[in-house]
Amino acid sequence: MQQGSDCLPLSHLGPCGSETFPLPQKHEVTSPRASAGASRMRQTVIFYLSFLLGLALSLASLVCVCVWSARWRGGFAWDGSALQFNWHPVLMVAGLVVLYGNGAVLYRVPLTWGQNKLPWKLLHAALMLLALVLSVVGLCAVFGFHNAKGTPNLYSLHSWIGITATALFAMQWVAGLAVFLLPWSPTSLRKLLKPVHVWLGGSILSLSIAACISGINEKLFFVLKGSTEAQTYAALPPEALLANSLGALIVAFGLVVFLILSNQKWQRPDSRPEELAYTPLLQEENE
């Protein structure tokens, strides 16, 4: 094919501990070393800019949802009142969006590549467990609020999507622990389930975002009925602008996470399709 050869050099894969992005093969073959280094550096810089943008958007979402609940909705309590409900958006955004999304892109950070994968795997599992716990407590907040008011649970489409996202997340975490972290799972099973884990991971984030958007939208229609026209949702009072912006920030964060996950050059070298060897994940990798 290229250069009339029937094989491709694998030198571009480099050591797994490389902390900059390897080049696409074509460039490796045809470009001088200086150009290769510049291209690696460019990829690394673009990754970190995307990663920092994601961090900034997720922090801005967290600030927005806290300000909305604390400043506009009266703050927090755990007494079955509307103040208990206020934990729901804060905990779902913190767990199912912010922690989840940042946990999902952890392996893409080149800084982590020069080291044994196991601590990063444990950190990924720990971040996701914390995200799951926050989400479940966030669900308890709204169930308790509904039960105290005598409102049925799980009737709206928002609740169907949200509970599905959380249930899939719990299944994904348990399956991830059993298949990728504990040592008894065979390599063939890990290889088979890794694409499923990656696909389901992205799908859960999509569901979380859909649940957040529908939830914020629903809440604003509930609370911004207004005694005057200027206070209704349709007049876009400050609270509506803040909560709509929260939705926009969540969506923008999701798009950045998908951008990072979709770029194959930003995959950890030992996770790329062209890396054929696959070691059980409790072995000492990349040392």
Place this chain on the structure above:
Amino acid sequence: MQQGSDCLPLSHLGPCGSETFPLPQKHEVTSPRASAGASRMRQTVIFYLSFLLGLALSLASLVCVCVWSARWRGGFAWDGSALQFNWHPVLMVAGLVVLYGNGAVLYRVPLTWGQNKLPWKLLHAALMLLALVLSVVGLCAVFGFHNAKGTPNLYSLHSWIGITATALFAMQWVAGLAVFLLPWSPTSLRKLLKPVHVWLGGSILSLSIAACISGINEKLFFVLKGSTEAQTYAALPPEALLANSLGALIVAFGLVVFLILSNQKWQRPDSRPEELAYTPLLQEENE
């Protein structure tokens, strides 16, 4: 690496006209021919099952949204009334979900691989243009309804997400035409923008799904206030069950589309990262 060699055979890429999935390289090297054929056949069968599942889910979504608008919401008109609004969910689901999602996975169908790519590229562009036109008419339906009632446009988070999805879709279509279909765009620009096109394509589908979920949820809260408790959304009357199921079908369809897009083995051979040669898309490819 594998077998201690510093190169990988490229024979697995096969001719671009192959109509079954090429094997992963490891199997190609280590497995007998019969096993290789069985694996290719398995990949092809799993793809077509996923593709047919996606088609079935998208058709079920279309039937559901038509039944909801026609049977439960009174049918269709273009007179500024609620009957004009009824075009909105039907056209958005038909355009921004069903046609869009199926158009996105068109290149993955192995049946198309044995042929020149150009007709499939034109079909992809035509399906997407039809999807865009339906979406824009769907937006006109709701703008007309709002204007006739004196309701402001674009205040809800649902509308912000929906208009963003449609605007990004329009930009994506124009950029796709200019960069990938018309002949004057240089190869380097096509290579640079293809991952962006793929990422933005998936992101637009995520936004569409979030807009659909929030829109269905909002509409059900609007219309199912009920004169008796049994008619409210919280009591899950038949209309609520139907429309919630529509939301679930849309989400399931989206997950199948993401599954198909995420599987690298299901990419058209000349679109895979390991295929280094890149020809301008109006040239006679794969012949």
